[in-house]
Amino acid sequence: MLFHVRMDVLIPTTMDPAVVDKLKAEEKAISQKLQQQGKWRHIWRLAGEYSNFSIFDVESNQELHEIMMSLPLYPFMKVEVTPLLRHPSSIREDDS
Amino acid sequence: MLFHVRMDVLIPTTMDPAVVDKLKAEEKAISQKLQQQGKWRHIWRLAGEYSNFSIFDVESNQELHEIMMSLPLYPFMKVEVTPLLRHPSSIREDDS
Amino acid sequence: MLFHVRMDVLIPTTMDPAVVDKLKAEEKAISQKLQQQGKWRHIWRLAGEYSNFSIFDVESNQELHEIMMSLPLYPFMKVEVTPLLRHPSSIREDDS
Amino acid sequence: MLFHVRMDVLIPTTMDPAVVDKLKAEEKAISQKLQQQGKWRHIWRLAGEYSNFSIFDVESNQELHEIMMSLPLYPFMKVEVTPLLRHPSSIREDDS
Amino acid sequence: MLFHVRMDVLIPTTMDPAVVDKLKAEEKAISQKLQQQGKWRHIWRLAGEYSNFSIFDVESNQELHEIMMSLPLYPFMKVEVTPLLRHPSSIREDDS
Amino acid sequence: MLFHVRMDVLIPTTMDPAVVDKLKAEEKAISQKLQQQGKWRHIWRLAGEYSNFSIFDVESNQELHEIMMSLPLYPFMKVEVTPLLRHPSSIREDDS
Amino acid sequence: MLFHVRMDVLIPTTMDPAVVDKLKAEEKAISQKLQQQGKWRHIWRLAGEYSNFSIFDVESNQELHEIMMSLPLYPFMKVEVTPLLRHPSSIREDDS
Amino acid sequence: MLFHVRMDVLIPTTMDPAVVDKLKAEEKAISQKLQQQGKWRHIWRLAGEYSNFSIFDVESNQELHEIMMSLPLYPFMKVEVTPLLRHPSSIREDDS
Amino acid sequence: MLFHVRMDVLIPTTMDPAVVDKLKAEEKAISQKLQQQGKWRHIWRLAGEYSNFSIFDVESNQELHEIMMSLPLYPFMKVEVTPLLRHPSSIREDDS
Amino acid sequence: MLFHVRMDVLIPTTMDPAVVDKLKAEEKAISQKLQQQGKWRHIWRLAGEYSNFSIFDVESNQELHEIMMSLPLYPFMKVEVTPLLRHPSSIREDDS
Numbered sequence: 001m002l003f004h005v006r007m008d009v010l011i012p013t014t015m016d017p018a019v020v021d022k023l024k025a026e027e028k029a030i031s032q033k034l035q036q037q038g039k040w041r042h043i044w045r046l047a048g049e050y051s052n053f054s055i056f057d058v059e060s061n062q063e064l065h066e067i068m069m070s071l072p073l074y075p076f077m078k079v080e081v082t083p084l085l086r087h088p089s090s091i092r093e094d095d096s
Numbered sequence: 097m098l099f100h101v102r103m104d105v106l107i108p109t110t111m112d113p114a115v116v117d118k119l120k121a122e123e124k125a126i127s128q129k130l131q132q133q134g135k136w137r138h139i140w141r142l143a144g145e146y147s148n149f150s151i152f153d154v155e156s157n158q159e160l161h162e163i164m165m166s167l168p169l170y171p172f173m174k175v176e177v178t179p180l181l182r183h184p185s186s187i188r189e190d191d192s
Numbered sequence: 193m194l195f196h197v198r199m200d201v202l203i204p205t206t207m208d209p210a211v212v213d214k215l216k217a218e219e220k221a222i223s224q225k226l227q228q229q230g231k232w233r234h235i236w237r238l239a240g241e242y243s244n245f246s247i248f249d250v251e252s253n254q255e256l257h258e259i260m261m262s263l264p265l266y267p268f269m270k271v272e273v274t275p276l277l278r279h280p281s282s283i284r285e286d287d288s
Numbered sequence: 289m290l291f292h293v294r295m296d297v298l299i300p301t302t303m304d305p306a307v308v309d310k311l312k313a314e315e316k317a318i319s320q321k322l323q324q325q326g327k328w329r330h331i332w333r334l335a336g337e338y339s340n341f342s343i344f345d346v347e348s349n350q351e352l353h354e355i356m357m358s359l360p361l362y363p364f365m366k367v368e369v370t371p372l373l374r375h376p377s378s379i380r381e382d383d384s
Numbered sequence: 385m386l387f388h389v390r391m392d393v394l395i396p397t398t399m400d401p402a403v404v405d406k407l408k409a410e411e412k413a414i415s416q417k418l419q420q421q422g423k424w425r426h427i428w429r430l431a432g433e434y435s436n437f438s439i440f441d442v443e444s445n446q447e448l449h450e451i452m453m454s455l456p457l458y459p460f461m462k463v464e465v466t467p468l469l470r471h472p473s474s475i476r477e478d479d480s
Numbered sequence: 481m482l483f484h485v486r487m488d489v490l491i492p493t494t495m496d497p498a499v500v501d502k503l504k505a506e507e508k509a510i511s512q513k514l515q516q517q518g519k520w521r522h523i524w525r526l527a528g529e530y531s532n533f534s535i536f537d538v539e540s541n542q543e544l545h546e547i548m549m550s551l552p553l554y555p556f557m558k559v560e561v562t563p564l565l566r567h568p569s570s571i572r573e574d575d576s
Numbered sequence: 577m578l579f580h581v582r583m584d585v586l587i588p589t590t591m592d593p594a595v596v597d598k599l600k601a602e603e604k605a606i607s608q609k610l611q612q613q614g615k616w617r618h619i620w621r622l623a624g625e626y627s628n629f630s631i632f633d634v635e636s637n638q639e640l641h642e643i644m645m646s647l648p649l650y651p652f653m654k655v656e657v658t659p660l661l662r663h664p665s666s667i668r669e670d671d672s
Numbered sequence: 673m674l675f676h677v678r679m680d681v682l683i684p685t686t687m688d689p690a691v692v693d694k695l696k697a698e699e700k701a702i703s704q705k706l707q708q709q710g711k712w713r714h715i716w717r718l719a720g721e722y723s724n725f726s727i728f729d730v731e732s733n734q735e736l737h738e739i740m741m742s743l744p745l746y747p748f749m750k751v752e753v754t755p756l757l758r759h760p761s762s763i764r765e766d767d768s
Numbered sequence: 769m770l771f772h773v774r775m776d777v778l779i780p781t782t783m784d785p786a787v788v789d790k791l792k793a794e795e796k797a798i799s800q801k802l803q804q805q806g807k808w809r810h811i812w813r814l815a816g817e818y819s820n821f822s823i824f825d826v827e828s829n830q831e832l833h834e835i836m837m838s839l840p841l842y843p844f845m846k847v848e849v850t851p852l853l854r855h856p857s858s859i860r861e862d863d864s
Numbered sequence: 865m866l867f868h869v870r871m872d873v874l875i876p877t878t879m880d881p882a883v884v885d886k887l888k889a890e891e892k893a894i895s896q897k898l899q900q901q902g903k904w905r906h907i908w909r910l911a912g913e914y915s916n917f918s919i920f921d922v923e924s925n926q927e928l929h930e931i932m933m934s935l936p937l938y939p940f941m942k943v944e945v946t947p948l949l950r951h952p953s954s955i956r957e958d959d960s
Contacts, residue, residue: 004142031185035185035186042188043186045183045929046178047867048943048945064335065277065333065336082142082149083256083273084149085141085254085257089124089139091128095138095140101816109267143195143273145273157866161813161949164815171781177946179867182926194332224377224379234378234380236374237376238370239446239449240463241463241465244375247332274335276335276341279331280316281320287330289444290445349467349469352527352528356528369526397651426575428575430564431640437484439524466527469527471525473512474515474522481636483719541577541659544720545661561719563640564637565636566638580718603761611763618714619759621760621833622755622849623756623771623832623836624849625849658725659720660716660725661719662716663717666714668707668714671716673829673830674829675829733770757828757829803955810959814946814947821948850911852917857895858906859899863908
C-alpha cells in the first residue's frame, strides 16, 4: 500500500554541526536500509529546499507510522502524509 | 530532469456527462502515450480525491509546459509544479 | 485499517429540491449499508455545519477510494482524508 | 454530548528527556482513567504525526475545558475543538 | 450552555430582491422569537460587513444544530461555531 | 460603542510560574475593575483553549487601545479587534 | 473617530457594461459628497488592482456601517475594516 | 509617489526594557523628522495592536527602501508595502 | 522604476473561443508594443500554469496602473504587484 | 533553463553583527561570481523587505539546487522556486 510523504527538515542553526552530521549519517543509513527492503520506494529532493517527496510501500498505516518515528531526524521534521492508490491511467505494473 | 506535479481536476457538476467522458478518454490516451515514451514516469491517485501526484521526466521546463498544455483536462485543473533532483540518500539508479 | 474523513457537502442553492432529496436518500441508504458491513465505523454531524467526521475501517487505500467514489453526493463534497492507527494510550479493543 | 478534539503535541527538542517521559506517562495515566470513565470515548493516532483525534463525551463545554486543562501535556499542545451531534444516517446507538 | 457563532451571509447578487426580502423578514422573525425564548442571547452586526456574531444558550450541541438548520438564510451562510464557558474572571452572573 | 476582541494568550512554557501567577492575578483584578465600570461588558472562555472572546463598551477606538495596552498579559497576547453595532434584529436594549 | 477600510471591487465580467457604468457614476457621486462632508477623509487606488484604501472619520461604528451599506457598489465588494487612532509619533494635528 | 506600509512591531518579551525604550525613542525621533520633511505623510495606530498603517510620499522605490532600512525598529518589524496612486474619485488635491 | 507583477489569467471555460482568441491576440499586440517601448522589460511564463512573471520599468505607480488597466485580459486576471529596486549585489547596469 | 527564486533572509536579531557582516560579504562575492558566469541572471531587492527576486539560468534542477546550497546565507533563508520558460509574447532574445 502506497503513501506519499513530504518531509521538510528544519534543523536549528544553533545546533552543534557534529551532532547534525551524526544525525544525518544515521538518517541516511536507515533510509537506505528501508529502500533496500522495498518499503521506502522513492525519495527525491525538492530543488532549492531541504525537503523531500517520498513514496512508501507498507502493510498498513501502523507500519508507516513506525517507520516515520524511527527516523533520527523526525523530531526536526514537518511531515505531510497522503494515502495513494493505483491510478486508472497508469501503465506501470509496480505503481500500486 | 524530474518534476513533481499535483493535479486537482475540478469538472463542473453541470457539464454534459458525454462531454466529460470523451475528455477523460482523451486524457487517458495521451497520458498513456506519454508514459510509454518515458516522459510521464509515474501517476498515482490520491485516496478519496479526484487528484493525482505525477512524476515527469523531461528535457526542460519548456517541454513540461507543452505537455501540460496538451492535456484535454488542463482547463479544469489546478496545477502545482515542483522541480526535483536526485536525493543523496537514494539507492535507485532511475530516480534521477 | 482506519481512516478519518471530513466531508463538507456544498449543494448549489439553485439545484432542484427533488433531485437533492433523491441524492440525499440514496446517500443515506449507501451509508447505512456500509455501516452495517462495518466499513463505515462512525459518522458524526458537526454542529451548525452541513459536514461530517467519519471513521472508515477498510482493507486498503484503494477500498477507501472506491467507497468515496460510490457516494451519490461525492461530486458536491470537499473531502479531507487522514490515515489513522491505534493510539498507544487507547484502552478500547476496537479502536484499531 | 460529544466533542471532536484534534491535539498536536509540540515538545521542544531541547527539553530534558526524563521530564518528557514523566509527562508522557502522566498523560497516559490520566487519558486511560478518563477512557475508563467513558468521558474520553476514542483516541486515534494520525499516521506519521505526533497528533491525535479524540472523541469526548461530557456533560458540558465546561467539563470538556476542565478535562483539557488537566492534561499534563496541555501546555505543549495546539488544540482544535469541534462540537458534534448524532448524524441522521448513523445506525450506531452509541454515537450520540 | 453557551456557543459563539459567526455568520457571514452571502446572498447572490442575481437573486430576485422580493425573494431576498421575504427570506430576511422570515429570518428576523425567527431570530426574535429565539431571542425572546432566551436561546439566542446576543446578536451584533460587524461594522461594514453583512455578518453577525451571536451568542446562543442551548441545552446541547444538538439543539444548536437544529436552530441553525431552521434559519431561512442558512443555505446562504458561512458558519463558524465555538463552544464557550464561564470565564474565571467574569463578574456577570448571567455569562455562563 | 461596542467592540469584539479575541485574545489568545501564549505564555512561554519556560517562564517562572510565580511570575506567571502574579501576572494572571493582576490581569484578573484589572479585568474585574473594568467589568464593574461597564467598559468590559462580557468575557467568555473558549472551550479547550487559553483564549477569550470579550465585548468592550468604550467611548472611542482610542479608549479601547488604552485598555488593551494596560493589560498585564498584553505582551503575551495575539489580539483580533472587530468593531460592532446594534443588529437590526436584536431585541435587547443593552446590546448597542 | 478614524477607520481604515480596504475595498476590493469584484464586478462579474458578464454584467451589462451600461449597468456597471451607472453604478460607478453613482458610487463616485456618493463618495465625493462624503469626502466634501469630511466623513470620507482619504481614498487611494492600489496600483494594478481595482481596490482602494480609504480613511473614514465618523461618529461611531454605526455611522461607518451605514455609509458602507449606502454605497452602490457594496454588493460587489470584499471589505476589511480596521479601527484606527492617533499614533503617539504623529505630528499632524488632523490625523486623529 | 505614494506608498501604503503596514508595520507590525514584534519586540521579544525577553529584551532589556532600557534597550527597548532607547530604540523606541530613536524610532520616534526619526519618524517625526521624516514627517516634517513630508516624506512620511501619515501614521496611524491600529486599535489594540502594536502596529501602524503609514503613507509615505517618496521619489522612488529606492527612497522608500532606504527610509525603511534606516528605522531603528526595522529588525523587529513585519512589513507589507503597497504602491498607491490618486483615486479617480478623490477630491483632495494632496492625495496624490 | 521597476515593478514585479505576477499575473494569473483565469478565462472561464464557458467563454466563446473566438472571443478568447481575439482577446489573446490584442493582449499580445499591446504587450509587444510596451516591450518595444522598454516599459515592459521582461515577461516569463510559469511552467505548467497560465501565468506570467513580468518586470515593468515605469515613471510612477500611476503609469504602472494605467498599463495594467489597458490590458485586454485584465478583467480575467489576478494581479500581484511588488515594487523593486537595484540590489546591492547586482552587477548588471540595467537592473535598476 | 530559467528559474525564478524568491529568497527571504531572516537573520536572528541576537546574532553577532561581525558574523552577520562576514556572511553577507561572502554571499555578495558568490552572488557576483555567479552573475559574471551568467548563471545568476538577475537579482532585485523588494522595496521595504530583506528579500530578493532572482532569475537563474542553469543546466538543470540539480545545478540550481547546488547553487542554492552553496550560498552562505542559505541556512537563514525561506526559499520559493518557480520554473520558467520563454513567454510566447516575449520579444527579448535573451529571456529564454
